[in-house]
Amino acid sequence: MRDACAEQVGVAGRGANRKARYGRALCVSAAALWSCAALCSVLSSLGWVFDLIAQVSTACAVLGLVVLAGTITLRRWKCAIVLTVSIGLLVLPWALRLIDRPAPTGDRQLTVLVANIYSRNDRIDEVVAFLASSDADVHVLIEPPAPLMRTMRADGELGREQTGYVRQRPDRGEFGWMVVRSSSLDVKLSEAYFDVPAGILAVIVQRGDVRFGLVAVHVQSPRSAARWHTAMSQIADIERAVRFFEAQGLRAVVAGDLNSTPTGAVSRRLERACDVRRSAPIWGSSGTYPVRWPGLLRATIDDVLLPDGMAVQAWSRVEVPGSDHSGVLVRIAIDTNDSPSPRSGDAAGSPANRQDPQP
Numbered sequence: 149m150r151d152a153c154a155e156q157v158g159v160a161g162r163g164a165n166r167k168a169r170y171g172r173a174l175c176v177s178a179a180a181l182w183s184c185a186a187l188c189s190v191l192s193s194l195g196w197v198f199d200l201i202a203q204v205s206t207a208c209a210v211l212g213l214v215v216l217a218g219t220i221t222l223r224r225w226k227c228a229i230v231l232t233v234s235i236g237l238l239v240l241p242w243a244l245r246l247i248d249r250p251a252p253t254g255d256r257q258l259t260v261l262v263a264n265i266y267s268r269n270d271r272i273d274e275v276v277a278f279l280a281s282s283d284a285d286v287h288v289l290i291e292p293p294a295p296l297m298r299t300m301r302a303d304g305e306l307g308r309e310q311t312g313y314v315r316q317r318p319d320r321g322e323f324g325w326m327v328v329r330s331s332s333l334d335v336k337l338s339e340a341y342f343d344v345p346a347g348i349l350a351v352i353v354q355r356g357d358v359r360f361g362l363v364a365v366h367v368q369s370p371r372s373a374a375r376w377h378t379a380m381s382q383i384a385d386i387e388r389a390v391r392f393f394e395a396q397g398l399r400a401v402v403a404g405d406l407n408s409t410p411t412g413a414v415s416r417r418l419e420r421a422c423d424v425r426r427s428a429p430i431w432g433s434s435g436t437y438p439v440r441w442p443g444l445l446r447a448t449i450d451d452v453l454l455p456d457g458m459a460v461q462a463w464s465r466v467e468v469p470g471s472d473h474s475g476v477l478v479r480i481a482i483d484t485n486d487s488p489s490p491r492s493g494d495a496a497g498s499p500a501n502r503q504d505p506q507p
Contacts, residue, residue: 176227178215183230185212186237192413196376203412203447209238256358256482257461258335259283262450263468263475264290264405264437267324271470272296278469284477285332286353288364290405290450291324300327314339316349326404328364340392347382350389352398358482360458361393365404367414379407379414383421390422400424401480402453405473409448424453427460427478436465436474452478459483 185201185208192202201208212235219228261284265275272295279287292300300313313329314337328351330337340350340361349364365386370376390400402424408414410426419425428448435446443465450473454460462479 172224176224178212178219178227178231183234186234189238189411192411193417196370196373199370199376199408199413203409205238205411206409207445209235212238255484256355257479258285258353258355258358258482259477259479260286260288260401260403260452261466261475261477262288262290262403262405262452263466264450264471264473265292265296265468266471266473267291267293269293269296269470272299274469279329279331282331282477285330285335285355286337286362287327287329287331288362288403289325289327289329290364290366292327294325297325297327300329313337314349314351316346318346324366326364326366328362340389344389345382345385348385348389350392352393353401358484359398360482361390361396361398361400363389363393363400363402365402365406367405367407367418369407370414376414380417383414383418386418387421390424399455399457401455401458403451405450407449410451419453422453422455424455427452427454427463428476429463436476438472439467439474440472446474450474450476452476452480454480457483 185205188198188201189205192198212231216228216231216235219231261282269275270293272293275296276299297315313327315328316326318324326347326349328337328349330353332355334355336354338352338354340352344350347366347368351362351364353360353362363386365382367382368375368379370379386402390402393400400422402418402422406415406418408418410416410428415426428451435441435443435448436450437447439446459481460478461481462477464477466475466477468475
């Protein structure tokens with residue numbers, strides 16, 4: 149009897165030790181994994197793999213809080229300390245953005261809709277109805293399919309009088325059609341006489357005495373090292389467009405499909421280079437891609453970036469019929485008392501070549 153009891157105690161002890169080892173290994177692995185994610189987030193500008201991890205750093209941080217609670221429950225204090233530091237490094241980029249976000253003040257308002265329509269979208273009638281029902285003053289449309297382009301060229305097809313739209317033809321590579329369209333009678337559009345490559349469309353927007361430059365962009369998706377370097381090189385072209393507007397004393401707004409979340413290297417470098425700020429909320433249901441995923445798991449890659457003198461009054465996500473992206477509707481407060489002074493020199497280069505004319 150005594151031997152049987154001793155054997156049972158030994159089996160129970162071995163089981164407890166095995167669970168302790170498994171728990172210890174799980175905590176150590178979690179701490180190592182989140183430390184690696186934090187390191188990649190800090191070094192995101194070094195390469196596309198680091199950047200991909202940095203782009204999901206917000207989700208990693210939230211999941212890390214769950215793991216941290218588990219390590220504290222298991223009393224793995226060293227692992228908990230490592231996880232706490234790692235989570236802090238992950239949230240630092242967007243925590244600093246939250247501190248730097250200006251209050252939405254301004255005596256004028258303007259609403260911008262950014263929508264990646266999707267080049268293979270076959271629900272054209274629904275897209276037309278969606279655009280016609282939109283109250284946005286300016287539409288920035290990325291990858292509208294050819295049937296929709298034909299519809300927009302037809303007078304009155306979108307259900308309201310247009311004051312004009314500016315387009316850029318697709319190239320043979322990544323980029324499809326790009327369109328900036330005015331849907332408000334008191335908003336005028338005119339294309340900028342500026343030579344820019346595919347994926348960028350420069351437009352001057354005017355409502356009354358408010359006039360600013362709008363740089364519509366479609367940044368290449370960084371799915372490989374070569375594409376990531378292409379996306380990084382596009383930032384220099386976007387900056388040239390921004391500086392071109394600033395040389396004329398105009399603020400410059402950047403809007404479109406960035407293919408980068410607010411914590412990604414491409415997005416952060418774009419903000420620094422062009423002196424603009426992302427409009428999307430730091431956390432919440434702000435993801436725009438892919439639409440088949442739950443809202444909290446989507447990547448926030450479609451957005452509007454604002455310069456000084458402009459602030460976000462409202463930001464909302466809208467569903468675009470047939471697209472794999474959600475649209476973004478941003479109401480902007482514009483401070484007309486904070487007018488930028490013209491920069492000296494022509495930072496944008498020669499404006500002799502113009503973009504594709506209106507049809």
